[in-house]
Amino acid sequence: MGKSKSAYSEPGKLGKLENHIIVVWVDNEAGVLARVAGLFSGRGYNIESLAVAEVDKKKHISRITIVTSGTPQVIEQIKLQLRKLIPVHKVADFKSNDQKILFKELALIKIVSSKKNREKARKVCKKYNSIILDKSKNSFVIQVTALRRDIDKLIETLGPLGLVSASRTGAVAMTRGSEIFK
Amino acid sequence: MGKLFSGAEIVFKVLEHHKVEHIFGYPGGAVLPIYDELKNHKTIKHILARHEQGAGHAAEGYARSSGKPGVMLVTSGPGATNAVTALTDAYMDSVPIVCISGQVPTHLIGTDAFQECDTTGITRPCTKHNWLVKDVKDLARVINLAFEVATTGRPGPVLVDIPKDIQFKKTKFVLKSKNKKKLNGKVNDKVSINEVDQVINLMKKSSKPVFYTGGGVINSGPEASKLLRELVSLTGFPITSTLQGLGAYPGDDPLFLGMLGMHGTYEANNAMYNCDLMINIGARFDDRITGKVDEFSPKSKKIHVDIDPSSIGKNIKVDLAIVSDVESFLKTLNKRFKEKNKDFLNSNKSNISTWWKDIDKWRQKKSLNYKNSKEVIKPQYAVQRLYELSKDKDVYITTEVGQHQMWAAQHYKFNKPNRWMTSGGLGTMGYGLPAAVGVQVANPGKLVIDIAGEASVLMTMQEMSTAVQYKLPIKIFILNNQYMGMVRQWQELLHEKNYSESYTAALPNFVKLAEAYGCIGIQAKKPDELDEKIKEMINVNKPVIFDCLVDPMENCFPMIPSGKPHNQMLLGPEDEKEEVSDEGKTLV
Numbered sequence: 001m002g003k004s005k006s007a008y009s010e011p012g013k014l015g016k017l018e019n020h021i022i023v024v025w026v027d028n029e030a031g032v033l034a035r036v037a038g039l040f041s042g043r044g045y046n047i048e049s050l051a052v053a054e055v056d057k058k059k060h061i062s063r064i065t066i067v068t069s070g071t072p073q074v075i076e077q078i079k080l081q082l083r084k085l086i087p088v089h090k091v092a093d094f095k096s097n098d099q100k101i102l103f104k105e106l107a108l109i110k111i112v113s114s115k116k117n118r119e120k121a122r123k124v125c126k127k128y129n130s131i132i133l134d135k136s137k138n139s140f141v142i143q144v145t146a147l148r149r150d151i152d153k154l155i156e157t158l159g160p161l162g163l164v165s166a167s168r169t170g171a172v173a174m175t176r177g178s179e180i181f182k
Numbered sequence: 183m184g185k186l187f188s189g190a191e192i193v194f195k196v197l198e199h200h201k202v203e204h205i206f207g208y209p210g211g212a213v214l215p216i217y218d219e220l221k222n223h224k225t226i227k228h229i230l231a232r233h234e235q236g237a238g239h240a241a242e243g244y245a246r247s248s249g250k251p252g253v254m255l256v257t258s259g260p261g262a263t264n265a266v267t268a269l270t271d272a273y274m275d276s277v278p279i280v281c282i283s284g285q286v287p288t289h290l291i292g293t294d295a296f297q298e299c300d301t302t303g304i305t306r307p308c309t310k311h312n313w314l315v316k317d318v319k320d321l322a323r324v325i326n327l328a329f330e331v332a333t334t335g336r337p338g339p340v341l342v343d344i345p346k347d348i349q350f351k352k353t354k355f356v357l358k359s360k361n362k363k364k365l366n367g368k369v370n371d372k373v374s375i376n377e378v379d380q381v382i383n384l385m386k387k388s389s390k391p392v393f394y395t396g397g398g399v400i401n402s403g404p405e406a407s408k409l410l411r412e413l414v415s416l417t418g419f420p421i422t423s424t425l426q427g428l429g430a431y432p433g434d435d436p437l438f439l440g441m442l443g444m445h446g447t448y449e450a451n452n453a454m455y456n457c458d459l460m461i462n463i464g465a466r467f468d469d470r471i472t473g474k475v476d477e478f479s480p481k482s483k484k485i486h487v488d489i490d491p492s493s494i495g496k497n498i499k500v501d502l503a504i505v506s507d508v509e510s511f512l513k514t515l516n517k518r519f520k521e522k523n524k525d526f527l528n529s530n531k532s533n534i535s536t537w538w539k540d541i542d543k544w545r546q547k548k549s550l551n552y553k554n555s556k557e558v559i560k561p562q563y564a565v566q567r568l569y570e571l572s573k574d575k576d577v578y579i580t581t582e583v584g585q586h587q588m589w590a591a592q593h594y595k596f597n598k599p600n601r602w603m604t605s606g607g608l609g610t611m612g613y614g615l616p617a618a619v620g621v622q623v624a625n626p627g628k629l630v631i632d633i634a635g636e637a638s639v640l641m642t643m644q645e646m647s648t649a650v651q652y653k654l655p656i657k658i659f660i661l662n663n664q665y666m667g668m669v670r671q672w673q674e675l676l677h678e679k680n681y682s683e684s685y686t687a688a689l690p691n692f693v694k695l696a697e698a699y700g701c702i703g704i705q706a707k708k709p710d711e712l713d714e715k716i717k718e719m720i721n722v723n724k725p726v727i728f729d730c731l732v733d734p735m736e737n738c739f740p741m742i743p744s745g746k747p748h749n750q751m752l753l754g755p756e757d758e759k760e761e762v763s764d765e766g767k768t769l770v
């Protein structure tokens with residue numbers, strides 16, 4: 001008899017991890033974010049980013065967008081567990097490479113550097129719907145919107161050009177065309 | 183203008199609306215207004231526990247034996263934290279509990295006030311939902327909703343935290359019973375004919391079917407058990423049950439294979455492993471059942487019927503998933519089955535006859551056998567005698583957690599639902615004694631026995647005082663092996679007999695302890711005095727602590743060792759070394 005020193009079974013084979021975006025509509029009430037976040041931490045699910053704000057003032061509905069990864073079985077569990085929460089109205093889920101869905105993150109980036117480096121930095125940002133929000137004689141604050149990995153890359157490039165601070169949101173998502181999330 | 187009611191009055195008005203007759207609780211500063219109001223509500227009886235955990239398990243025992251939600255009332259801070267074990271237990275085993283807790287006044291919340299704790303924060307992961315009521319106008323609606331959430335869909339505990347100032351504040355009392363917003367977990371109970379036909383098709387094609395049923399059948403109500411019995415008799419298929427499902431199907435019926443899982447019977451586990459069709463009704467593929475997931479029942483098609491969509495596909499992939507309450511599923515299935523298949527039982531007999539032969543072969547192993555003794559009481563023998571001497575009564579059994587719990591599940595045969603209360607999901611030592619208190623409150627005049635371990639029972643022994651106060655003649659039948667037997671068994675099998683801290687030195691004298699509480703103490707030391715003393719216990723109309731001294735080194739078999747599939751069971755002590763030998767084992 002082979003001896004395992006545990007009262008529990010050993011882990012089985014792991015499925016392949018997939019990246020997903022999960023959108024949750026919830027009652028905007030006290031503790032609702034803690035319920036959602038607690039569900040993820042309590043069951044060992046992963047949260048890469050999270051964005052939340054009220055989207056319906058009258059009905060007090062907030063929309064939470066969560067970027068996560070997991071095996072197909074885990075992703076399914078996440079949705080089913082979320083649906084069991086009382087303040088949750090609906091849950092939508094997409095693979096992060098779904099072409100029918102737009103994903104965007106926003107970042108505010110502060111550059112403090114020489115004129116030459118500032119010029120360079122502005123140029124690099126151009127590709128990402130950049131808007132200068134503030135300027136001084138040796139700095140500027142720029143807003144960009146892009147995918148997470150693009151912003152990752154951008155921040156890396158801006159490092160030597162005088163990036164001193166970056167502030168980022170989680171991803172938000174929207175369907176293309178006239179359809180809406182069901 | 184309508185009459186105004188205080189928050190405390192509103193609490194009782196909603197309890198009355200839900201026909202609550204008993205609440206289990208413990209007072210304290212932050213719930214005093216509610217306790218003050220108690221005197222004005224004669225239809226509601228408060229049972230004073232000796233610890234909030236005890237109140238919680240009592241509420242669980244009450245709920246599980248009656249089918250009604252259990253209600254508990256605790257104070258803020260330590261009152262609420264003491265309730266957490268019971269709430270978690272109820273959450274794991276799907277027991278409907280409404281817990282009302284007091285909280286410090288709203289203006290002090292967040293200031294680390296005396297006996298303040300973040301009750302809704304602490305209990306968020308162990309309740310279906312919880313509420314902190316900050317406006318007395320919300321109170322009636324919230325408590326009403328709390329009952330609805332606790333009792334609908336997959337049942338479970340909920341908590342309503344009421345700050346003290348809200349208990350004093352006055353408002354109008356309105357109870358709208360609209361609120362038919364989708365309640366999560368509450369599914370439309372319409373099983374489609376198409377789904378049912380798929381089930382029937384699979385049943386017809388199968389030559390090695392097995393029903394695997396669980397606590398969902400019990401939670402669905404007594405009608406579900408009746409329908410299950412009908413379905414089994416229509417098909418002639420073998421049936422096994424989880425720990426929580428015991429009693430849904432008669433334990434002494436020839437089609438019943440006994441309990442499955444880690445300490446289930448050889449025939450049940452082998453049937454699960456070798457079947458070609460598994461019909462899971464109201465069970466959740468818990469890890470104590472499946473063992474190693476990758477090798478779980480490799481050759482079968484699996485049907486899973488569960489009211490909780492998140493239970494389906496969580497641990498085991500299934501071929502046909504049906505989200506439904508058990509009763510409504512079985513109602514539709516049985517009706518359709520009878521319409522479509524006249525005389526299925528006989529026409530299908532030959533189809534499953536080899537399967538029954540296999541099962542009979544496994545049965546021949548007599549996996550629940552053990553070697554009896556004339557000198558010392560074997561724990562299995564004690565449970566068997568208890569069963570034989572009490573089975574003519576309508577008995578309610580609770581247990582603690584450990585070997586005794588498994589021996590009770592193996593050797594006590596249940597014929598009715600709601601007669602078996604045990605902590606399965608959480609495995610809470612200390613559950614059984616207070617649960618017995620709750621069971622006896624719900625079922626006056628019935629015989630209620632806690633089959634206990636001496637270590638577990640010391641965790642909530644204080645509730646004997648509750649039993650005495652309310653004249654609840656519960657019987658605490660302790661299988662006293664002086665060890666945390668289940669821990670010792672694992673240490674013997676897996677940790678080279680290093681019995682680290684699993685022996686309890688300085689156990690109390692249980693007979694004197696019983697007397698100190700004002701109840702009856704009985705001790706049995708030898709097999710030949712057992713029957714006499716059990717009868718004495720059953721016949722006395724007072725709470726009893728029965729100290730049954732049993733073999734300290736007995737192990738609980740059969741067992742599936744950790745991480746093994748169902749077809750690799752250990753049948754007995756000899757089995758650790760070599761092939762099973764059936765010799766020397768006697769069935770009493």
Ligand SMILES: Cc1ncc(C[n+]2csc(CCOP(=O)(O)OP(=O)(O)O)c2C)c(N)n1
Pocket residue numbers: 582583584585586587609610611634635636637638639661663665666667668669
């Ligand atoms: C509250 C709690 N603490 C620890 C455990 C771990 N545990 C499981 S069984 C067991 C021993 C129980 O001993 P006893 O009540 O004497 O029962 P026996 O196994 O001897 O029949 C322990 C410590 C538990 N289940 N619950």
Ligand SMILES: [Mg+2]
Pocket residue numbers: 584635636637661662663664665666667
């Ligand atoms: Mg013991």
